[in-house]
Amino acid sequence: MSENVVKLSSKHKSKFMHKVMELLPEGGNLNLCLTCGACSSGCPATGLDGMDPRKFLRMAALGLDDEILKSDWAWMCTMCQRCIYVCPMEIDIPQLVYHVRASWPREERPKGILGSCDMALKNDSCSAMGASPEDFTFVVEDVLEEYRELQPEFKDMQAPIDKQGAFFLLNQNSREPVTEPDEMVPLWKILHIVAADWTYGSKGWGGENYCMFLADNEAWEHITRTAAKQADDLGCKVFLNTE
Amino acid sequence: MTFSVLAGLKKFNIPHKFEVKNIYEYYAKWIREGKLKVNSDWNKDLKIKFTVQDPCQIVRKSYGDPIAEDLRYVVKTVVGEENFIEMTPNRSNNYCCGGGGGFLQSGYKKARLEFGRLKDNQIQATGADYCVAGCHNCHAQIHELSEHYGGGYQVVHLWTIICLALGILGENEREYLGEDLKEVAVYGA
Ligand code: SF4
Ligand code: SF4
Numbered sequence: 001m002s003e004n005v006v007k008l009s010s011k012h013k014s015k016f017m018h019k020v021m022e023l024l025p026e027g028g029n030l031n032l033c034l035t036c037g038a039c040s041s042g043c044p045a046t047g048l049d050g051m052d053p054r055k056f057l058r059m060a061a062l063g064l065d066d067e068i069l070k071s072d073w074a075w076m077c078t079m080c081q082r083c084i085y086v087c088p089m090e091i092d093i094p095q096l097v098y099h100v101r102a103s104w105p106r107e108e109r110p111k112g113i114l115g116s117c118d119m120a121l122k123n124d125s126c127s128a129m130g131a132s133p134e135d136f137t138f139v140v141e142d143v144l145e146e147y148r149e150l151q152p153e154f155k156d157m158q159a160p161i162d163k164q165g166a167f168f169l170l171n172q173n174s175r176e177p178v179t180e181p182d183e184m185v186p187l188w189k190i191l192h193i194v195a196a197d198w199t200y201g202s203k204g205w206g207g208e209n210y211c212m213f214l215a216d217n218e219a220w221e222h223i224t225r226t227a228a229k230q231a232d233d234l235g236c237k238v239f240l241n242t243e
Numbered sequence: 244m245t246f247s248v249l250a251g252l253k254k255f256n257i258p259h260k261f262e263v264k265n266i267y268e269y270y271a272k273w274i275r276e277g278k279l280k281v282n283s284d285w286n287k288d289l290k291i292k293f294t295v296q297d298p299c300q301i302v303r304k305s306y307g308d309p310i311a312e313d314l315r316y317v318v319k320t321v322v323g324e325e326n327f328i329e330m331t332p333n334r335s336n337n338y339c340c341g342g343g344g345g346f347l348q349s350g351y352k353k354a355r356l357e358f359g360r361l362k363d364n365q366i367q368a369t370g371a372d373y374c375v376a377g378c379h380n381c382h383a384q385i386h387e388l389s390e391h392y393g394g395g396y397q398v399v400h401l402w403t404i405i406c407l408a409l410g411i412l413g414e415n416e417r418e419y420l421g422e423d424l425k426e427v428a429v430y431g432a
Contacts, residue, residue: 044358049354075345078344081303082337085303085336113345113349116348150413186416209244243380
């Protein structure tokens with residue numbers, strides 16, 4: 001071990017470090033950093049806002065919580081986990097980033113992410129674009145009818161919603177039904193050709209989850225529970241994600 | 244999204260009776276089982292080159308290299324092995340494109356494009372005409388990178404090229420195909 005090993009200082013207690021260490025098995029390995037820099041050299045967010053993952057971790061270890069909160073970098077790290085993948089100690093920096101995000105007052109977090117999360121909380125769809133279960137059902141049925149008529153080979157194609165006992169529960173990114181509905185069709189065609197037994201759910205169909213990115217645990221949990229309940233209520237065996 | 248569901252079920256101890264899967268695995272399975280009869284004949288003479296983005300949320304963060312192999316198997320089958328070019332690094336070691344983590348919605352546009360420079364370099368180094376991006380965040384970000392840095396490559400969903408190879412892609416389902424493919428194997432034409 002090199003003498004550069006970052007040790008938790010007893011004088012400067014870091015809230016972030018302790019928070020993450022409490023939550024993760026083996027403390028997320030946060031205090032095992034060898035300062036080798038493998039994380040930073042392969043991180044696309046290195047250099048943004050004068051920060052990099054090693055520096056971020058080191059600042060947390062040194063208890064510089066206020067400085068960390070002054071930086072916007074927690075929103076520039078995408079929590080992609082590549083740093084964990086290359087780190088010899090598998091240190092979970094994105095978990096630290098998540099807790100830093102969660103420490104921002106909710107209303108001060110980036111408006112776009114906040115707005116998308118709030119949209120998802122508006123109704124049972126959990127769609128970040130706010131589309132209601134009725135809107136969704138309407139678009140799906142409308143597009144399906146159009147393609148069944150226009151493309152004879154697909155006159156029996158299905159796009160069921162809330163079909164009890166279907167094997168797959170498929171979710172759908174809101175971008176398609178809301179802004180480019182024709183893009184739903186290629187996937188339906190594939191499912192039709194392989195004769196998959198599938199359904200959408202009217203609740204929790206929105207495939208995206210900005211509440212997780214917002215680091216809003218309560219909202220993330222709500223969305224996951226809504227989608228999970230829908231799958232179990234319909235008796236689906238596989239919750240199928242397209243992304 | 245695969246990761247938010249998987250991680251959410253675990254983090255919040257949500258009891259459930261289903262399994263969480265990603266569709267790449269099934270595309271590959273259906274091709275292997277002969278249910279999806281795809282081949283790359285449409286691209287034999289065109290020789291249009293494709294690379295693939297390994298979405299962090301699906302590969303590194305959820306299912307690891309096995310699903311990256313499924314993804315490659317599908318892409319190679321539909322575009323032809325000789326027309327597939329890897330970007331480097333790849334699979335679980337791939338760079339994030341910069342569309343993830345809410346970055347697209349966060350308002351830090353300049354930083355986001357700077358983040359994506361690495362991804363753009365990787366894609367341009369392959370010389371591919373198309374980058375397959377199975378995830379919407381990747382799709383939107385890489386599309387913007389291509390315009391911003393002038394690479395000129397197109398970004399497509401996996402379902403688009405599968406249907407193209409099956410000859411069942413209609414003219415209104417080609418939003419993300421470039422001019423070179425707008426009129427290839429159009430269903431109903
Ligand atoms: S790769 Fe791991 S051990 Fe090396 S500097 Fe980064 S966090 Fe520390
Ligand atoms: S999770 Fe964040 S710090 Fe780690 S490699 Fe990705 S962007 Fe960089």
